[in-house]
Amino acid sequence: MRIDISPSVHLGGEETIAHRQQATNPDITLYSSWFCPFAQRVWAYLEELAEHDVIQYQWIEINPYEVRSDGGFTKQPLSLEAKRQQYPDFVDVSPRGLVPAINHDGFGVNDSMVICEYLSDVFEPVRPRKDDGRSHGVLLPGNVQDKTKIRIFWEHISSQVIPCFYRYDGRVQSLEAYLPCRLLMCGDQVGREDAHVKLLAGLRYANNFMLSVSSSGFFLGEGRYSLADLSLAPWKFQVPNTEEYARLHLWWQAMLSCKSFCRTLVSPERLMENYEEYSDGTATSEIARSLLGPRSIARNPAKIDSYVAKPLEA
Numbered sequence: 001m002r003i004d005i006s007p008s009v010h011l012g013g014e015e016t017i018a019h020r021q022q023a024t025n026p027d028i029t030l031y032s033s034w035f036c037p038f039a040q041r042v043w044a045y046l047e048e049l050a051e052h053d054v055i056q057y058q059w060i061e062i063n064p065y066e067v068r069s070d071g072g073f074t075k076q077p078l079s080l081e082a083k084r085q086q087y088p089d090f091v092d093v094s095p096r097g098l099v100p101a102i103n104h105d106g107f108g109v110n111d112s113m114v115i116c117e118y119l120s121d122v123f124e125p126v127r128p129r130k131d132d133g134r135s136h137g138v139l140l141p142g143n144v145q146d147k148t149k150i151r152i153f154w155e156h157i158s159s160q161v162i163p164c165f166y167r168y169d170g171r172v173q174s175l176e177a178y179l180p181c182r183l184l185m186c187g188d189q190v191g192r193e194d195a196h197v198k199l200l201a202g203l204r205y206a207n208n209f210m211l212s213v214s215s216s217g218f219f220l221g222e223g224r225y226s227l228a229d230l231s232l233a234p235w236k237f238q239v240p241n242t243e244e245y246a247r248l249h250l251w252w253q254a255m256l257s258c259k260s261f262c263r264t265l266v267s268p269e270r271l272m273e274n275y276e277e278y279s280d281g282t283a284t285s286e287i288a289r290s291l292l293g294p295r296s297i298a299r300n301p302a303k304i305d306s307y308v309a310k311p312l313e314a
């Protein structure tokens with residue numbers, strides 16, 4: 001079984017960006033890159049807040065890479081000085097030149113988890129509340145135990161799952177699978193197999209931990225969308241069709257029912273093109289260099305669409 005984007009789900013990312021770029025007198029300025037899953041965490045949160053009229057925000061697109069002569073993307077990173085020249089306001093709030101970052105009333109915040117917690121802290125007192133006492137829009141609950149579970153889950157996803165997406169040669173199945181295991185960066189078989197094992201182990205732990213919290217719906221349960229969901233959702237993936245991963249399948253269906261999240265889903269074709277350099281080993285972005293290290297990959301580039309479909313197997 002694949003975790004798919006159903007044809008009935010509207011991929012509204014490009015429309016959302018165009019709309020938010022035109023915002024006037026925003027409460028928050030978001031500096032983001034349309035393809036960045038880390039930035040999507042914050043983007044989806046801002047969409048949830050905007051949906052409930054808690055804030056309005058403006059999108060500022062940041063291209064952190066050099067552009068080819070034909071106008072296409074590369075993974076050759078711009079220097080910090082080049083970013084400072086092109087995007088001075090962005091570097092003011094993100095001194096390392098990394099997305100996501102926000103400017104809220106002149107106060108800059110960067111790093112996806114830090115931004116998300118900041119948004120919760122700032123807007124918790126002002127958000128409207130439901131009849132059951134829960135609040136609209138803000139995704140970090142007031143209950144200390146729930147908040148701690150979310151932070152534990154976020155740390156697990158960040159340290160034990162996401163790195164494997166960048167190391168496991170999982171092969172892209174199809175556009176319908178929406179870039180499962182999208183970044184294919186391990187050049188050797190041993191590295192791929194090791195990442196495969198670790199990825200499955202990380203997903204099993206995520207499944208079991210989520211199941212210990214709730215049996216269906218979002219991480220915290222039906223109707224309880226939270227930062228735990230945003231820790232993983234931007235990395236669209238597939239998992240084996242076994243009982244070990246059943247809770248994750250139910251969770252993904254809940255994510256596809258979340259309108260604010262779906263408004264941040266961009267074209268899979270564009271993502272495939274953008275991430276091509278990760279699959280052929282020529283990427284030189286900061287995350288590529290941190291994961292690949294100094295080794296060079298001496299092999300001919302291969303287009304993503306030439307890969308043979310290969311699902312994750314238990």
